[in-house]
Amino acid sequence: KIKIYIINLIENAEEKATNKLLKFIEEPSNDIYGIITTQNIEKVLPTIKSRCQIIKLVEDDKEIIMNELRNNGISEDDCYILSKFNNSVENCLEFIKDRESYDKIKNLSVDTLNHIFNDIDNLIYFVQTNVYPLITKFKNDNRVILYMEILCIYIMDLLLDRKNNLCPAIINFNNKKVLESLLSKLMLAEGRIDSNLNKTLMLDKLFIEIYKEMKGE
16 A cells, blocks of 8 residues: 655756656655655755655765875865765866866856856856857866866855855855756756767757846746
C-alpha cells in the first residue's frame, strides 16, 4: 500500500519538471515516498532542498580539498570556487593551471552579473561582444562550466545572504524570488552543456530569458 518514486540526478531536470515537482512535494501523502538523487547538491535548487530530508551517502570532503589547495598557494576565494564543482585536488589544479584564462573567466562572470543587476539594457550586447568571443576560444566544455559555476556561486551567495560571501560589492540585489529564478535558469542551462547543443544558441536562450526576467516581461 506504499508507493515509492525515484528521480535520479535531479540537477539535470528541465525547469517545467522542477516546477511541477515542487508543487507535488509541497503536499506530501502518507503513503508516498520520494527519493531524489544528485551528484552535486550545490546544483539542486534551494526550494527543492528545503522540502527534502538530506541524506549523504558519501562523506563531504570539500574541506580536505580546500586545505590541499591552500597548501598549493591558492587564494581562499578560489579554493571555495574550485572545490564547489570539483571532487579532487587534481581537477581543481587543472582548472587553475592556466591562471590567465581562469582570471579572465572569473572577471567575465563578475562583469556579466554587473550587467544583469546594474545594466540590464546592455546585457545582450555585452554577452555577444565579450562572452561569446572568450567562450568560443575554448575547445572543451570545462571553461564554459567554470563560467556558469561562478555565476551560480555568486547568485547563491546573494540568495542565502552569506556574511562572508564572495559576491563583489558592486552586486547588491535582494529579491529572493528573482534570484531563485535566475539560479534555476543558470543551473538548467549548465546541465545542457554536456549535450550536443550549440553553446552559443544555449547562451542566447539563457540570457534572453534572464533579460526578460529582470525587465519583468
